[in-house]
Amino acid sequence: xxxxxxxxxxxxxxxxxxxxxxxxxxxxxxxxxxxxxxxxxxxxxxxxxxxxxxxxxxxxxxxxxxxxxxxxxxxxxxxxxxxxxxxxxxxxxxxxxxxxxxxxxxxxxxxxxxxxxxxxxxxxxxxxxxxxxxxxxxxxxxxxxxxxxxxxxxxxxxxxxxxxxxxxxxxxxxxxxxxxxxxxxxxxxxxxxxxxxxxxxxxxxxxxxxxxxxxxxxxxxxxxxxxxxxxxxxxxxxxxxxxxxxxxxxxxxxxxxxxxxxxxxxxxxxxxxxxxxxxxxxxxxxxxxxxxxxxxxxxxxxxxxxxxxxxxxxxxxxxxxxxxxxxxxxxxxxxxxxxxxxxxxxxxxxxxxxxxxxxxxxxxxxxxxxxxxxxxxxxxxxxxxxxxxxxxxxxxxxxxxxxxxxxxxxxxxxxxx
Amino acid sequence: xxxxxxxxxxxxxxxxxxxxxxxxxxxxxxxxxxxxxxxxxxxxxxxxxxxxxxxxxxxxxxxxxxxxxxxxxxxxxxxxxxxxxxxxxxxxxxxxxxxxxxxxxxxxxxxxxxxxxxxxxxxxxxxxxxxxxxxxxxxxxxxxxxxxxxxxxxxxxxxxxxxxxxxxxxxxxxxxxxxxxxxxxxxxxxxxxxxxxxxxxxxxxxxxxxxxxxxxxxxxxxxxxxxxxxxxxxxxxxxxxxxxxxxxxxx
Numbered sequence: 184x185x186x187x188x189x190x191x192x193x194x195x196x197x198x199x200x201x202x203x204x205x206x207x208x209x210x211x212x213x214x215x216x217x218x219x220x221x222x223x224x225x226x227x228x229x230x231x232x233x234x235x236x237x238x239x240x241x242x243x244x245x246x247x248x249x250x251x252x253x254x255x256x257x258x259x260x261x262x263x264x265x266x267x268x269x270x271x272x273x274x275x276x277x278x279x280x281x282x283x284x285x286x287x288x289x290x291x292x293x294x295x296x297x298x299x300x301x302x303x304x305x306x307x308x309x310x311x312x313x314x315x316x317x318x319x320x321x322x323x324x325x326x327x328x329x330x331x332x333x334x335x336x337x338x339x340x341x342x343x344x345x346x347x348x349x350x351x352x353x354x355x356x357x358x359x360x361x362x363x364x365x366x367x368x369x370x371x372x373x374x375x376x377x378x379x380x381x382x383x384x385x386x387x388x389x390x391x392x393x394x395x396x397x398x399x400x401x402x403x404x405x406x407x408x409x410x411x412x413x414x415x416x417x418x419x420x421x422x423x424x425x426x427x428x429x430x431x432x433x434x435x436x437x438x439x440x441x442x443x444x445x446x447x448x449x450x451x452x453x454x455x456x457x458x459x460x461x462x463x464x465x466x467x468x469x470x471x472x473x474x475x476x477x478x479x480x481x482x483x484x485x486x487x488x489x490x491x492x493x494x495x496x497x498x499x500x501x502x503x504x505x506x507x508x509x510x511x512x513x514x515x516x517x518x519x520x521x522x523x524x525x526x527x528x529x530x531x532x533x534x535x536x537x538x539x540x541x542x543x544x545x546x547x548x549x550x551x552x553x554x555x556x557x558x559x560x561x562x563x564x565x566x567x568x569x570x571x572x573x574x575x576x577x578x579x580x581x582x583x584x585x586x587x588x589x590x591x592x593x594x595x596x597x598x599x600x
Numbered sequence: 601x602x603x604x605x606x607x608x609x610x611x612x613x614x615x616x617x618x619x620x621x622x623x624x625x626x627x628x629x630x631x632x633x634x635x636x637x638x639x640x641x642x643x644x645x646x647x648x649x650x651x652x653x654x655x656x657x658x659x660x661x662x663x664x665x666x667x668x669x670x671x672x673x674x675x676x677x678x679x680x681x682x683x684x685x686x687x688x689x690x691x692x693x694x695x696x697x698x699x700x701x702x703x704x705x706x707x708x709x710x711x712x713x714x715x716x717x718x719x720x721x722x723x724x725x726x727x728x729x730x731x732x733x734x735x736x737x738x739x740x741x742x743x744x745x746x747x748x749x750x751x752x753x754x755x756x757x758x759x760x761x762x763x764x765x766x767x768x769x770x771x772x773x774x775x776x777x778x779x780x781x782x783x784x785x786x787x788x789x790x791x792x793x794x795x796x797x798x799x800x801x802x803x804x805x806x807x808x809x810x811x812x813x814x815x816x817x818x819x820x821x822x823x824x825x826x827x828x829x830x831x832x833x834x835x836x837x838x839x840x841x842x843x844x845x846x847x848x849x850x851x
Binding site: 288299301356361362364365368 | 657762765766821823
């Protein structure tokens with residue numbers, strides 16, 4: 184056995200060029216597999232995180248009827264006394280903040296924007312003191328400041344601001360229907376622009392103070408929803424059930440909905456994408472497998488004469504087969520090691536820096552909640568799988584042609600071109 | 601002498617009649633005017649054909665329609681223009697349904713959905729099919745008189761009693777003779793003008809003077825206006841009760 188291993192290692196060092204070329208083919212295939220898996224998994228992970236951080240929070244409390252009609256943003260189906268609930272949740276160590284969502288017509292004036300215009304928008308009324316304890320907008324401000332309570336101030340998403348040519352200091356009017364159905368028109372001054380990593384929010388965000396909106400729209404202290412943030416490690420379903428139990432004994436007819444139910448459309452899309460991701464990885468796997476197989480087959484076939492010589496000198500078939508497989512396994516090991524190291528090196532960059540698809544994401548909606556840089560993530564199981572896959576596949580693809588060559592008679596092997 | 605007395609009596613009688621007439625007109629309260637105004641716009645049954653011309657910054661769009669109404673609550677509008685052919689809006693008491701023939705889909709609108717614009721116009725579904733009981737929804741005040749389109753008009757100011765009406769403040773110009781509304785201004789509670797309505801042309805149907813062409817302008821959106829043009833209006837016609845049923849809507 185020692186002789187066979189020694190022979191295999193000698194062959195590896197004797198045919199350096201062949202060893203290097205074959206190992207590089209294996210390495211490139213495995214590196215691709217590791218990096219593609221990292222990017223796809225990273226995109227999904229970051230998307231879901233950005234969804235929770237900027238759109239849905241971890242969970243949301245609302246009136247059960249509001250959940251049914253949520254697309255119409257009805258103001259009359261609301262939580263009557265949101266701050267009592269927020270306080271009781273905070274006593275339980277749960278960060279919560281009320282919000283009121285409503286639809287409006289955004290009216291733009293030529294004095295500021297160069298031409299008059301209007302468009303339908305969704306407006307988010309927030310409590311400036313509490314909202315940043317649930318959502319993560321505090322680091323996203325790129326110009327101006329956040330809204331203050333009791334003011335006619337508005338913060339806008341950076342892509343939305345670019346689209347309409349808005350700047351800090353400009354005035355707009357929001358025309359909407361108040362609680363009950365009456366029309367109301369509110370003049371608002373843009374005081375800040377945020378650029379958050381969630382493109383959906385960046386495209387549409389209009390944030391105003393909840394108390395100002397409450398006065399205009401006759402909300403009488405009510406809010407349409409209370410958003411809750413939970414630790415990243417929390418089991419959301421269990422926490423949602425616990426919060427529901429906390430609310431129920433107090434006679435609150437309220438519903439707690441987890442973020443994945445709130446973003447059901449996105450989650451369904453993500454699941455569909457996961458199927459696509461699996462297909463992409465499978466294709467990368469096939470490419471790597473074909474590359475490895477091809478180079479190993481070439482390596483074995485060009486050595487059939489050598490194999491015939493070994494048989495002529497009296498080496499038995501089993502030992503020859505074993506020697507060739509150990510040699511192939513050695514090439515696979517070298518290739519896999521290089522591939523995994525390259526994959527880890529590139530993934531290190533992908534995890535920390537990523538690839539900036541900002542220009543692409545600006546003008547198209549791929550469903551991902553990622554604004555610019557696609558970052559990778561560490562997936563040890565893929566790295567380990569890739570390593571063993573590279574080594575074992577090399578041995579397997581060496582086994583077939585070696586076995587075929589061993590079925591030939593020795594003169595045929597020696598005459599093989 | 602007798603002739604002179606007779607003349608005096610006749611003169612006094614004329615003056616008395618004139619004074620009584622003036623006093624009667626002067627005594628007409630804002631509420632009475634509103635009742636007359638509502639009565640003018642409410643029919644036992646009616647059938648109308650016309651078009652809605654919507655103008656905005658993208659251009660002009662014309663949608664033609666036929667409509668049937670019964671009493672204050674029941675109405676059916678069917679669009680006949682190519683783009684919307686077969687779309688129907690049915691209103692019965694407290695209910696509003698839309699039917700889209702291409703999708704063969706029946707949608708019940710309620711709550712906030714009623715406030716959506718109809719075919720992109722300045723008219724919402726609730727505007728189109730709204731109930732006409734102004735006094736239950738508004739306090740009204742007579743604030744003066746003015747001539748509009750060559751007609752004497754009362755100027756009435758309405759302030760909403762509830763939050764469930766679209767326009768918290770309204771100012772309307774009502775014809776002193778026909779009680780038709782010539783002009784209306786619709787505002788927020790703070791008095792900010794949102795929409796303006798003006799009757800451009802009238803028609804006489806069954807001894808009533810009614811709007812033939814009405815223009816509604818959204819004052820918040822420059823270059824946005826909607827004209828409702830009636831080409832035919834029949835009042836108190838025989839209508840099959842089936843018209844106002846859901847079964848009819850999907851046929």
